[in-house]
Amino acid sequence: xxxxxQSLFLSVREGDSSVINCTYTDSSSTYLxxxxxxxxxxxxxxxxxxxxxxxxQDQRLTVLLNKKDKHLSLRIxxxxxxxxxxxxxxxxxxxxxxxxxxxxxxVLP
Amino acid sequence: DVxxxxxxxxxVKRTGEKVFLECVQDMDHENMFWYRQDPGLGLRLIYFxxxxxxxxxxxxxxGYSVSRExxxxxxxxxxxxSTNQTSMYLCASxxxxxxxxxxxxxxxxxxx
Numbered sequence: 001x002x003x004x005x006q007s008l009f010l011s012v013r014e015g016d017s018s019v020i021n022c023t024y025t026d027s028s029s030t031y032l033x034x035x036x037x038x039x040x041x042x043x044x045x046x047x048x049x050x051x052x053x054x055x056x057q058d059q060r061l062t063v064l065l066n067k068k069d070k071h072l073s074l075r076i077x078x079x080x081x082x083x084x085x086x087x088x089x090x091x092x093x094x095x096x097x098x099x100x101x102x103x104x105x106x107v108l109p
Numbered sequence: 110d111v112x113x114x115x116x117x118x119x120x121v122k123r124t125g126e127k128v129f130l131e132c133v134q135d136m137d138h139e140n141m142f143w144y145r146q147d148p149g150l151g152l153r154l155i156y157f158x159x160x161x162x163x164x165x166x167x168x169x170x171x172g173y174s175v176s177r178e179x180x181x182x183x184x185x186x187x188x189x190x191s192t193n194q195t196s197m198y199l200c201a202s203x204x205x206x207x208x209x210x211x212x213x214x215x216x217x218x219x220x221x
Contacts, residue, residue: 030207042113042199042212043152088152094206095140095159099152 002026004100006089011106018076020103022089025070029091032065034074037086037102046074046087081107112136113213115200121219128187130216132200138211139204141183143167143175146197146215158183190220 003025012018024032029051035043049056049063049072056063062075076083086102116131134141142157144167154167156175164175172194176184183202187194197217201210 031209033209035212040118040215040217042115042214043201043210045209045211048209090210092207095142095157095203097154097210101149101151 002091002096002098004089004091004098006087006100006103008101009104009106011108012079013108014079014081016079018074018079018083018105018107020074020076020087020089020105022072022074022100023070024072024089024091024098024100026091026093026098027067027070028093030094031092032063032072033088033090033092034061034063034072035088035090035099037088039085043088076105079105079107081109083107113200113202113211115198115213115216117216118214119217119219121221122187122190123221124191126187126190126220128190128218128220130185130187130198130200130218132183132185132202132213133181134183134202134211135181136202136204136211137180138202139180140202141177142201142203142210143173143183143185144199144201145169146199152199155185190218192220194218195220 033048034046060077089100143155144152158177174186200213
């Protein structure tokens with residue numbers, strides 16, 4: 001079945017760039033998503049990329065998609081303490097969403 | 110902005126009680142979903158609905174039922190709560206196939 005994998009933890013210093021990586025298995029995914037979850041809250045849609053795109057930029061966020069390797073990354077420029085959260089990668093085909101386990105990003109002062 | 114509202118942030122219930130978790134969305138979305146989130150297990154789909162009075166089982170429907178009498182409201186029902194249903198419950202909605210899910214803030218349920 002479909003599977004989405006992410007590393008579980010990432011620590012960066014405030015002001016540095018963060019890169020969160022994700023691999024997926026379903027080559028028929030139409031969109032790939034990044035969600036952010038702050039403590040005690042639901043998932044907030046950060047950004048998403050259509051599967052025929054290579055890159056999408058939105059302010060401090062850059063999404064890169066390598067469809068051949070089924071690899072998705074999220075780069076956060078100038079990482080701030082408010083970026084500390086769990087980041088989920090997700091893929092879908094229709095309404096069947098598959099989420100990764102989430103990467104806990106810790107931002108050190 | 111899409112708003113998905115879950116009626117309670119925290120709930121504490123006793124084993125055997127009937128529990129209702131309510132979710133309302135304000136964007137006229139066709140699709141609504143209930144997930145549970147547990148450490149180490151990620152998000153797992155319990156039930157979803159693509160129209161009023163329609164429901165489909167997700168990956169872990171056992172012990173749960175749902176109700177969708179109105180388009181904007183999707184209720185999750187635990188007929189007889191058990192301790193293994195202690196979890197974070199997340200409601201989501203979307204407008205159509207291949208559109209993003211929009212989540213509520215979650216309900217943290219503890220069954221004692």
